[in-house]
Amino acid sequence: MPAPLLQLTGIVKEFPGVRALDGVDLVVRAGEVHCLLGQNGAGKSTLIKVLAGAYQPDEGEIVMDGEHAHFADPQAALAAGIATIYQELDLVDGLSVADNIFLGHERSRFGFSRVSDSNRAARELLVSLGHPEIRPSRETGSLSAAGKQIVSMARALSRQAQVIVMDEPSAVLDPDEVGGLFRVIEDLRASGKAIVYISHRLEEIRRIGDRLTVLKDGRTVAADLPARETPTSELIALMTGREVSAEYPRRTTPLPDAEPLLVVDGLGRTDEFEDVSFSVRPGEIVGLAGLVGAGRSEIVETVYGARRADRGTVTVDGRTLRRGSVDAAVAAGLGLCPEERKSQGLVLDEAVYRNISLASLPRFSRFGATRDSAERSAAHEASRTVDVRPDDPDRVVRTLSGGNQQKVVLARWLLRSCRVLLLDEPTRGVDVGARSEIYTLIRTLADEGLAVVVVSSDIDEVLGLSDRVLVVADGRVVHSGPSAEIDAHNVLDRILASNESSHESEGDAA
Amino acid sequence: MTGDTQTTEAAPAKRAGSMGVARNLGLVVALVILCGVGLITAGDRFASTNNIITVLSLASAIGVVAIGMTFVITGGGIDLSVGAIVALASVWASTTGTQAMAESVGWIVIVTTAIGVGIACGVINGLLIAYGKIVPFIATLAMLASARGLAEIIADRKTQIIRDQGFRDALGARPFGVPVIVYIFAIVVIVGWFLLNRTTFGRRTFAVGGNPEAARLAGIKVQRHTVYLYALLGATCGLAAVMLMSRTQTGSSTHGLMWELDAIAAVVIGGTLLSGGRGTVIGTLLGVLIFTTLTNVFTLNNLSTSVQAVAKGVIIVVAVLLQQRLANRSST
Ligand SMILES: Nc1ncnc2c1ncn2[C@@H]1O[C@H](COP(=O)(O)OP(=O)(O)OP(=O)(O)O)[C@@H](O)[C@H]1O
Ligand SMILES: [Mg+2]
Numbered sequence: 001m002p003a004p005l006l007q008l009t010g011i012v013k014e015f016p017g018v019r020a021l022d023g024v025d026l027v028v029r030a031g032e033v034h035c036l037l038g039q040n041g042a043g044k045s046t047l048i049k050v051l052a053g054a055y056q057p058d059e060g061e062i063v064m065d066g067e068h069a070h071f072a073d074p075q076a077a078l079a080a081g082i083a084t085i086y087q088e089l090d091l092v093d094g095l096s097v098a099d100n101i102f103l104g105h106e107r108s109r110f111g112f113s114r115v116s117d118s119n120r121a122a123r124e125l126l127v128s129l130g131h132p133e134i135r136p137s138r139e140t141g142s143l144s145a146a147g148k149q150i151v152s153m154a155r156a157l158s159r160q161a162q163v164i165v166m167d168e169p170s171a172v173l174d175p176d177e178v179g180g181l182f183r184v185i186e187d188l189r190a191s192g193k194a195i196v197y198i199s200h201r202l203e204e205i206r207r208i209g210d211r212l213t214v215l216k217d218g219r220t221v222a223a224d225l226p227a228r229e230t231p232t233s234e235l236i237a238l239m240t241g242r243e244v245s246a247e248y249p250r251r252t253t254p255l256p257d258a259e260p261l262l263v264v265d266g267l268g269r270t271d272e273f274e275d276v277s278f279s280v281r282p283g284e285i286v287g288l289a290g291l292v293g294a295g296r297s298e299i300v301e302t303v304y305g306a307r308r309a310d311r312g313t314v315t316v317d318g319r320t321l322r323r324g325s326v327d328a329a330v331a332a333g334l335g336l337c338p339e340e341r342k343s344q345g346l347v348l349d350e351a352v353y354r355n356i357s358l359a360s361l362p363r364f365s366r367f368g369a370t371r372d373s374a375e376r377s378a379a380h381e382a383s384r385t386v387d388v389r390p391d392d393p394d395r396v397v398r399t400l401s402g403g404n405q406q407k408v409v410l411a412r413w414l415l416r417s418c419r420v421l422l423l424d425e426p427t428r429g430v431d432v433g434a435r436s437e438i439y440t441l442i443r444t445l446a447d448e449g450l451a452v453v454v455v456s457s458d459i460d461e462v463l464g465l466s467d468r469v470l471v472v473a474d475g476r477v478v479h480s481g482p483s484a485e486i487d488a489h490n491v492l493d494r495i496l497a498s499n500e501s502s503h504e505s506e507g508d509a510a
Numbered sequence: 511m512t513g514d515t516q517t518t519e520a521a522p523a524k525r526a527g528s529m530g531v532a533r534n535l536g537l538v539v540a541l542v543i544l545c546g547v548g549l550i551t552a553g554d555r556f557a558s559t560n561n562i563i564t565v566l567s568l569a570s571a572i573g574v575v576a577i578g579m580t581f582v583i584t585g586g587g588i589d590l591s592v593g594a595i596v597a598l599a600s601v602w603a604s605t606t607g608t609q610a611m612a613e614s615v616g617w618i619v620i621v622t623t624a625i626g627v628g629i630a631c632g633v634i635n636g637l638l639i640a641y642g643k644i645v646p647f648i649a650t651l652a653m654l655a656s657a658r659g660l661a662e663i664i665a666d667r668k669t670q671i672i673r674d675q676g677f678r679d680a681l682g683a684r685p686f687g688v689p690v691i692v693y694i695f696a697i698v699v700i701v702g703w704f705l706l707n708r709t710t711f712g713r714r715t716f717a718v719g720g721n722p723e724a725a726r727l728a729g730i731k732v733q734r735h736t737v738y739l740y741a742l743l744g745a746t747c748g749l750a751a752v753m754l755m756s757r758t759q760t761g762s763s764t765h766g767l768m769w770e771l772d773a774i775a776a777v778v779i780g781g782t783l784l785s786g787g788r789g790t791v792i793g794t795l796l797g798v799l800i801f802t803t804l805t806n807v808f809t810l811n812n813l814s815t816s817v818q819a820v821a822k823g824v825i826i827v828v829a830v831l832l833q834q835r836l837a838n839r840s841s842t
Contacts, residue, residue, distance in 0.1 A: 075729040090724040104728035
């Protein structure tokens with residue numbers, strides 16, 4: 001076994017009121033993909049920020065290449081050869097793609113930027129990542145979340161680092177793009193680089209990981225386990241300290257024979273999606289499967305009125321909603337838990353309970369004055385059901401871990417008593433334990449008579465959770481039917497088939 | 511291409527900076543309309559070479575400050591103390607002591623004193639904001655009060671006449687009939703444009719203003735950069751003081767009154783985002799020209815300054831509304 005490239009021992013990091021890291025050990029060798037596993041709030045992101053020089057550890061030591069290292073700021077860590085892809089996308093929206101990639105180590109001569117030079121270098125990096133279609137001169141803010149993730153990756157590669165740390169890079173990518181990411185990681189491994197990889201998806205860790213370290217409550221509970229052979233049950237037990245069922249909560253009672261609550265008919269938006277029709281009965285869960293960018297988020301946002309439909313109608317309980325009006329949708333009992341939590345969902349500097357109650361304020365106010373205690377306790381209960389950690393409703397949302405922030409947004413919509421709930425990627429970035437609790441919760445809500453629409457890029461999740469599934473590709477519904485009658489392979493086949501046929505027709509037109 | 515195309519190019523393709531063109535177009539239209547009004551109401555008095563040179567020299571000093579302000583606002587800050595810094599720099603550079611020294615060493619002493627005082631004030635602002643963690647609004651408000659106060663103490667509330675002949679000759683010259691200060695303004699605009707759009711410093715300014723945390727993680731020394739930005743603005747204030755001294759032949763603690771508002775207004779109607787991360791030097795130039803032309807047209811028509819003030823307010827609102835429309839249209 002090669003000598004360790006990087007060795008962290010006894011790392012401690014305290015924030016006011018929390019010991020985020022409480023003695024973590026981590027050993028990374030050259031030429032390996034080292035996975036970090038742990039529940040939401042276990043301290044993974046904090047650990048890699050210590051490694052990246054973004055945080056200063058209170059105790060512990062870092063040894064790199066056999067020498068003691070001290071990273072006073074991110075610059076120092078980058079100079080030592082550690083590049084990081086952070087969990088929160090960390091790009092500057094107003095700059096071009098190339099500028100973002102080379103930010104902090106610009107291609108310049110005497111301080112003058114060499115635009116064509118950096119555009120060319122950026123293009124090479126993007127091509128090597130399999131994304132030649134992202135133009136280096138494009139404004140970064142106009143890219144989708146997946147596009148931004150690719151730019152973050154290109155930036156880390158541009159540093160020519162020895163160690164590349166990736167904090168949940170696959171969270172916003174679809175299976176296809178994850179494949180591309182893994183090819184890049186394999187090349188890096190083959191060239192002797194070390195990769196630290198964080199993900200909540202165990203199947204990814206099986207595919208790409210060599211060894212893994214498990215964190216729990218800021219401590220290393222297992223180190224250097226073989227990533228492929230260690231049984232799932234053992235990993236989950238190490239992470240959570242308990243048993244978690246890997247089963248999806250199936251429907252237990254037959255679907256009541258009621259009129260559909262939500263009817264979407266012929267919905268379309270130019271250049272986004274076309275002719276989408278489906279209906280959801282009370283108690284039913286309908287899933288939208290498809291790749292990132294297929295138009296699923298656009299569909300649910302249009303149903304909710306956040307985007308204005310060009311064609312078609314949305315009907316709730318027999319009443320047709322005004323197009324492009326969120327107010328009408330909310331009044332009719334619709335709720336949407338959006339995909340982009342950070343930008344669309346959270347007031348980062350407010351307390352957890354206030355973020356949760358934000359959408360239900362009228363319920364907690366009398367003559368315009370809020371009743372703080374009622375608001376607080378109801379919100380607290382909602383945060384418990386999704387298992388926000390730490391269990392402290394007064395904590396500022398910004399100081400929560402990534403996965404726990406997601407849960408806060410979810411809790412908000414659970415607290416609001418809606419009749420139709422639209423959930424866009426409800427478990428993105430959420431750990432295995434909490435995920436199964438969220439599944440159970442969604443099923444319980446449906447059993448209470450809600451109509452639920454779930455969007456997820458995880459095909460197994462859509463199929464496992466929903467009663468009926470719509471497969472969306474390229475803005476069109478290419479299949480619809482009971483989830484029990486289709487499996488993940490079938491779904492992918494249908495998506496691919498539709499892509500091919502649409503490409504053929506494009507070819508005809510050209 | 512593969513199916514990936516849709517995933518990353520979901521939004522319509524947009525080049526970085528293309529929005530700026532639409533913005534500037536609106537401003538150019540506004541400027542043209544304003545000139546039309548000038549032509550109709552004041553005719554040749556407006557269109558004469560002399561009047562145009564007057565407008566340009568009036569625009570020069572405040573324009574230089576506005577270019578500096580563009581950098582600070584793009585970098586996520588604000589500076590309310592620019593007018594006071596101009597006053598302090600002009601008073602300091604025109605004291606008898608400085609003028610006596612200039613007599614033996616040369617007018618350059620006056621110029622370096624003014625710019626030096628400006629930079630010093632800017633550095634103090636920057637240090638308080640970046641390392642003292644005082645919000646820019648408050649830190650520069652404090653500087654506004656104290657710099658103006660210090661200027662009054664130094665000047666003893668008297669206007670100081672500049673007698674140094676070298677200074678008057680050098681900065682009062684009119685090559686090709688155009689005052690030196692107009693050339694200075696032109697150079698500052700060009701250098702400013704290059705600095706913001708073509709250098710590493712400019713890129714980092716956008717990053718620091720747009721997403722300071724991302725900038726820090728990318729290895730940029732955000733605090734140091736912030737100090738540089740305020741120092742740069744301080745330097746332009748010093749330079750503006752020199753230009754003002756050459757135009758008025760005086761140093762006074764009442765120079766630059768309300769310039770902070772004029773400069774910020776010009777920057778904002780130019781299209782620089784008040785929240786940082788986006789900025790345009792050309793827009794600021796247009797903004798300054800619009801305001802000065804407006805004043806000129808009003809003066810030629812003998813309208814009171816109060817009416818001017820009202821019109822200015824209306825223009826700010828209309829310009830910003832117009833820009834938002836244009837920006838929305840070009841981004842969807
Ligand atoms: N800036 C901060 N201030 C206070 N507490 C913080 C801060 N950042 C993180 N924490 C706390 O430290 C703990 C570890 O958080 P961290 O972000 O490292 O978790 P994580 O393992 O990355 O989780 P996830 O899987 O959800 O991303 C959490 O309890 C979190 O609330
Ligand atoms: Mg994390």
